[in-house]
Amino acid sequence: MRLLTAPGPSGYEGAPAGIWREAARGFAEVNSDTLGSSVARVVGTAGGPLLALVGHIDEIGVIVTHVDDEGFLRFTGVGGWDAQILVGQRVAITTRDGTIPGVIGKKPIHLLQEEERKKVAEIKDLHIDVGAKDGDEARGMVRVGDVAVIAGEPVALPNGRLASRSLDNRLGAYVALTAARLVSEAGGAPGDVAAVAAVQEEITFGGSHTSAYALEPGVAIVVDVTHATDAPGIDPKETGKHELGSGPVIGRGSTINPRVFELLHEAAEAEEISFTIEASARGTGTDADAIHISRQGVPTGVVSIPLRYMHSPVELVALEDVEACARLVAAFARRLEPETSFER
Numbered sequence: 129m130r131l132l133t134a135p136g137p138s139g140y141e142g143a144p145a146g147i148w149r150e151a152a153r154g155f156a157e158v159n160s161d162t163l164g165s166s167v168a169r170v171v172g173t174a175g176g177p178l179l180a181l182v183g184h185i186d187e188i189g190v191i192v193t194h195v196d197d198e199g200f201l202r203f204t205g206v207g208g209w210d211a212q213i214l215v216g217q218r219v220a221i222t223t224r225d226g227t228i229p230g231v232i233g234k235k236p237i238h239l240l241q242e243e244e245r246k247k248v249a250e251i252k253d254l255h256i257d258v259g260a261k262d263g264d265e266a267r268g269m270v271r272v273g274d275v276a277v278i279a280g281e282p283v284a285l286p287n288g289r290l291a292s293r294s295l296d297n298r299l300g301a302y303v304a305l306t307a308a309r310l311v312s313e314a315g316g317a318p319g320d321v322a323a324v325a326a327v328q329e330e331i332t333f334g335g336s337h338t339s340a341y342a343l344e345p346g347v348a349i350v351v352d353v354t355h356a357t358d359a360p361g362i363d364p365k366e367t368g369k370h371e372l373g374s375g376p377v378i379g380r381g382s383t384i385n386p387r388v389f390e391l392l393h394e395a396a397e398a399e400e401i402s403f404t405i406e407a408s409a410r411g412t413g414t415d416a417d418a419i420h421i422s423r424q425g426v427p428t429g430v431v432s433i434p435l436r437y438m439h440s441p442v443e444l445v446a447l448e449d450v451e452a453c454a455r456l457v458a459a460f461a462r463r464l465e466p467e468t469s470f471e472r
Contacts, residue, residue, distance in 0.1 A: 131302060135222055135277045137189025137206040138331040139164075139442045144185050144298060148325045152305055153313040154324070161342065164327040165335040170308050171321055174200050175342075175466045177346025178319025181307055181457055182425075183300025184329030184338055184416050187293065188439055189277045190219070191257070195267050199260035199457055201230070206275060207330035211251045214278075218254060223275040229271060229279065230258040237317050267309070278441040289372065289449045295443040299433055300351040301325040303454045310458035317461040319346065331416050336415035340401045340422035347388060347427045347470060349457055350416040353445070354406055355433035370404045370448040375451045379430030383409030383420050387470045388429035395459040406432065427470035431457055 134143035144167050151166035152158045160166045166185070172178075188207030195201055207363035217232045234254050256276070260266035283294035322343055328333030341350065355366045358371040370377050376396065380389045396403045411417040412430050420428040433453055436444040 129282055132282050132294050135189070135220060135227070135275075136187055137191070137277060138328045139206070140189075140222065140275050141327045143184045145325055145327070146300055148185060148305060150310075152323070152327060154461070155309050161338060163335055165339045166325040166341070167339065168305060168308055168323040170316060171323070172319040173316040173351055174318040176464045177466070178320045178343065178466065179317070179461050179464055180322050180324055180340065180343050180345035180348040180419070181304035181337065181461075182324040182326050182348060182350045182419065183302070183304040184327070184335065184415055185301040185325040185447045186275060186327050186330050187227045187296065187298070187392045189276065192221070192270055192272050192276070193268060194272065195263060197263035198256070198265035199262050201256035201258065201266065201270060201384065202269050203276070204252070205276050209251065209387040210439065211249050211254065214254055215249055216266045217441065218279040219276040220279045221256070221258070221274055223274050224268055228258060230256040230276065232258065233257050247372065265430045267389055269388050280441050281433050285444070289444060290447055291442045291444045292361060292445065293441040295435060295445055296353045296438055297329065299353060299445065299450055301456065303351045303433070303450060306454040307461065308437060310454060314462065315396050321461050326415055332414055333418035336418040337422070341421040342428055344423060345426055346468070347464065348416070348419045348429070349388070349460065350412075350428065350430045352413050352414040352430065352432050353378035353435040353438065353443075353462075355438060356434035356436045359436045368404065368406050370406065372434055372436070373448060374404050374434060375449055376456045377404050377432040379406050379408060379412055379416070379432065380439035383411060383416065384408065384429055385420070385427035385470050386472065388427050390470050391463055392429055392431065392456065392460055393461055396456055399455060399459045401456050403456070419424070431447060
């Protein structure tokens with residue numbers, strides 16, 4: 129839960145990254161880079177390829193762009209927001225003096241003209257109220273460039289389900305680390321396994337760019353979330369059928385190495401792990417888009433967790449899918465023999 133509640137919008141991931149590294153130190157060699165990405169490395173046993181397991185640790189948030197003379201904060205999104213999600217939310221703003229609360233406000237419906245009521249709110253129509261009496265007081269509390277996340281604790285729901293902000297993609301970082309721990313507990317894999325908590329995925333893929341360049345992995349698995357299709361209004365004919373509880377979603381497509389896909393498929397069957405397959409005709413929208421073209425190219429696969437209500441404070445998953453993803457990725461790591469070929 130500490131990993132989920134620690135605020136860490138893209139570019140400001142220090143708090144969750146510190147928690148992740150702390151958890152890794154019990155079983156792996158741990159380091160970080162100047163961008164903020166973290167690596168937990170488990171040494172291999174038989175000269176197999178270095179496997180990078182990459183989950184991004186940043187989340188979407190907002191950043192203060194202006195403090196007006198009345199004391200209201202204007203802001204823009206860090207990462208992709210549906211502005212309707214932000215209306216009426218409480219936020220936690222990270223300042224130089226610590227975290228302070230605020231609320232996101234807009235003109236009340238009672239005061240909207242008829243034509244205004246028909247319009248969808250945009251971020252430019254919203255503001256953050258920190259309770260300041262005027263601009264001078266507000267500017268003493270908050271500076272331009274301070275970031276905020278939506279406030280709220282994770283909620284445990286029936287049937288082993290969890291709702292929280294930042295599941296996209298603290299879960300991926302958690303699965304990468306858990307898979308590395310499972311490999312360590314099993315006595316290692318043929319090659320080194322490097323779990324990576326990458327930064328800035330929601331804005332630039334920056335952490336995956338630099339981490340892949342520095343590590344020079346022989347193969348990589350990106351762990352992220354994907355849209356669960358068992359929520360109202362989602363058509364499985366467009367995105368595939370990936371229900372909560374159906375297990376890991378294995379990516380297959382143009383930028384995904386076919387041998388990596390087949391090894392994941394084989395590992396899932398061997399371990400009797402239920403899974404679904406998600407096709408991508410172009411990019412995947414994940415860190416894999418940066419990693420697979422790093423240096424001379426990295427054979428890359430994608431394993432995703434079905435998630436409802438993406439990019440909201442009530443993202444929702446089935447915990448059994450999270451555990452199954454970690455088991456699948458660990459099983460994949462153990463199957464990477466020195467002679468494994470990824471040639472297309």
